[in-house]
Amino acid sequence: MGLRIDPLVGGSPMTETRADFEVVAAGDVDEAVRIFQRDGFVLLADALTPSQLALARQGADRIVQEQTDAIALEKANRGYARYSFGQQVQHPEWAQLIELKPVVDVVTAIWGSEDLTCSGAGGDYSLPGAKIQHLHADMGDCLNDPEGRTVIADLPTPFIVVNFPMVDFGRENGATRFIPCTQRNRQRPPSLEQEPEWMRQSIIRAPAGSALIRDVRTWHGGTANVSAETRVMTSVGYLAPWFRRPGDNEPVMPRELYETLSERARKWCRSLAIDASERT
Ligand SMILES: [Fe+2]
Incomplete structure (x- = not known):
């Protein structure tokens, strides 16, 4: 287990000394939930078996090739050389991430319920030459409270995304930086120009095969990829039992693939499945 990074206190870190993020062993559910609730994310070791990782890499490599063949670096959808996969849950390499x-075990413990919804699977990647990305949350306020009393930051975790590094993430290859304890923050993250150095250095060094379970409101951003390799991470998403967003889940998963899932996972993915009767 690594040393823990100190949380934000009054908007500044408790110490100038940076340390590695804690890594929780697979199966240590209580510890993973504790860190997730505290920091807004937790890194779980050995989430994928070697064969699951190999399959995930195969799928990721294929889609990266297809997308980079079709879309030039300058036209990438997240800035120069930075791409989002988009919805890929229709492929077995991503469907294997659902359960x-x-x-x-950690996600259902966070919500105290198995009645969740899978929003799909995807991820992102950056090629050599990608620049640092500004800090952001992956979810804006969508409550539209007419009285202005409640914003999304006031709620418990509504949406969890789990990221899976396909290569070892390090300082050279554009790993993501995460700012602990920002998941309930009503403020906007600082711009690149205003971002303090300690936030820039708050980089997750996660090995391939691990899983980063995160509240999507937690501030984060990609870093520059100054290595010679493509930095790929895949993902799967889950909505809280009490949270839905209209239009989130387009039916894309072929019935044959849907039917390979367990009964529990089929419930989570009901809205992602293409109905057999609608297929040509
Ligand atoms: Fe993001």
């Missing part, structure tokens, strides 16, 4: 026991 990984070490991960879903």
